[in-house]
Amino acid sequence: MFLNEILDEYRDSDEVRKKEILNNFFELLWKSKCKYKKYKKYSTYKVNEKALNYREDLINLFNKFNKLEYTVCKSYYNKKLDFIDYIRIHINNIYGYLFDEDVYYAKEYYNLLFTPKKEYFKTINLIKNNCDFDINDVKNNIENAIKKAEEIKQKSINKKIKMKWSDYKKLVNSFIEKIFNNYMTIEEYEEKYGWDIRIDIDGWSEDNYIIKYFCKSLTGYFRNYIREFRGFKYNDKIIHCTQCGMPIKQTSNRRKYCSSCWKEVRLQQNREKALRYYHKQKLYQLENPANPHETQ
Numbered sequence: 275m276f277l278n279e280i281l282d283e284y285r286d287s288d289e290v291r292k293k294e295i296l297n298n299f300f301e302l303l304w305k306s307k308c309k310y311k312k313y314k315k316y317s318t319y320k321v322n323e324k325a326l327n328y329r330e331d332l333i334n335l336f337n338k339f340n341k342l343e344y345t346v347c348k349s350y351y352n353k354k355l356d357f358i359d360y361i362r363i364h365i366n367n368i369y370g371y372l373f374d375e376d377v378y379y380a381k382e383y384y385n386l387l388f389t390p391k392k393e394y395f396k397t398i399n400l401i402k403n404n405c406d407f408d409i410n411d412v413k414n415n416i417e418n419a420i421k422k423a424e425e426i427k428q429k430s431i432n433k434k435i436k437m438k439w440s441d442y443k444k445l446v447n448s449f450i451e452k453i454f455n456n457y458m459t460i461e462e463y464e465e466k467y468g469w470d471i472r473i474d475i476d477g478w479s480e481d482n483y484i485i486k487y488f489c490k491s492l493t494g495y496f497r498n499y500i501r502e503f504r505g506f507k508y509n510d511k512i513i514h515c516t517q518c519g520m521p522i523k524q525t526s527n528r529r530k531y532c533s534s535c536w537k538e539v540r541l542q543q544n545r546e547k548a549l550r551y552y553h554k555q556k557l558y559q560l561e562n563p564a565n566p567h568e569t570q
Contacts, residue, residue: 277357278480281457296454300447306362308355310369310439311348312377316341317387325398331409332397339390339416347377357481364489365446368496373437379430386426389419429519435503449495453488 284295318341326332347370349363371378393412400407437445458466460483498508504521506512511524517535531539 276481277484278459281454281484282459284454285457292454296451299450299454302358303362303365303450304443306356306359307353308351308359308362308366310366312345312370312374313348314343315346316343317391318342319391319394321394322398325401327401332412335409335413335416336390336394336397339420340394342387342390342420344384344387345376347374357485360485361488361492364492368492369437369439369442372496372500373435373442375431375434375436380426383423383426383430386419386423390416429514432519433514433521435500445499446492449492450488452495453491456491457484457487 280295280299284292287295319336321333321336321340323333326336347366349367349370351359351363355363393416397407397412460480501508501510501512506521506523512521513524513529514520515522515532515535516530517539518532520532520535522529522532
């Protein structure tokens with residue numbers, strides 16, 4: 275049965291039959307072959323001691339970072355997919371992006387994990403061409419990248435909400451019921467909103483429209499859920515604290531921090547201000563020593 279046929283039957287059925295149709299749909303959805311799966315990937319390279327001129331300091335440095343692990347969520351499938359699979363993949367991606375603390379960090383995090391590998395091959399190239407380099411610069415580049423990656427990772431985690439998969443399924447089911455109840459055919463949508471359909475893709479069917487409707491609706495429902503969970507109103511403009519990554523309401527164009535981080539930033543600013551004043555006074559005393567005759 276096609277997706278549009280399921281929704282058409284749902285609209286024409288009584289409450290008992292609607293419940294049966296929904297339950298059948300949920301069974302199809304959660305038994306989809308596209309399960310929510312995570313797996314490990316690595317930024318890795320094999321240290322060639324000869325290429326490093328058998329320098330023990332370089333060998334130890336690059337061996338320390340030659341296998342950095344990170345977790346990814348499966349989102350691509352080579353198998354033939356049904357309509358239910360496309361919806362399930364989108365549901366999986368939403369969970370990973372909004373709720374799973376192991377995956378979907380900012381892109382810069384993953385780029386930074388490859389810094390040791392880049393520095394390794396860069397160093398080998400410098401040695402090969404008899405170019406001078408400072409191992410401390412190489413070490414600092416790697417360590418700073420790893421440190422920054424951890425900061426970005428924590429910021430990404432701070433943007434997420436903790437939710438078990440079982441609770442997530444219940445929430446998805448409640449949203450899908452709304453999607454079933456709010457469904458409009460292409461013709462009804464065009465008549466109500468004046469949308470002119472211009473689709474010339476071979477093999478396109480009404481199911482493509484419905485799959486897009488499901489995915490966009492789920493994205494919208496979860497966006498609203500996150501706003502309500504964090505205490506934001508619908509029209510609030512949301513930004514993220516530049517220090518910790520937590521979502522905050524933009525109350526002015528100058529706001530950059532959440533309340534907690536702003537206290538720490540303000541405290542640090544006051545410390546630096548006091549330190550500058552101290553050094554300024556010290557310098558003034560050195561340049562203008564007190565006259566012992568005047569102080570008597």
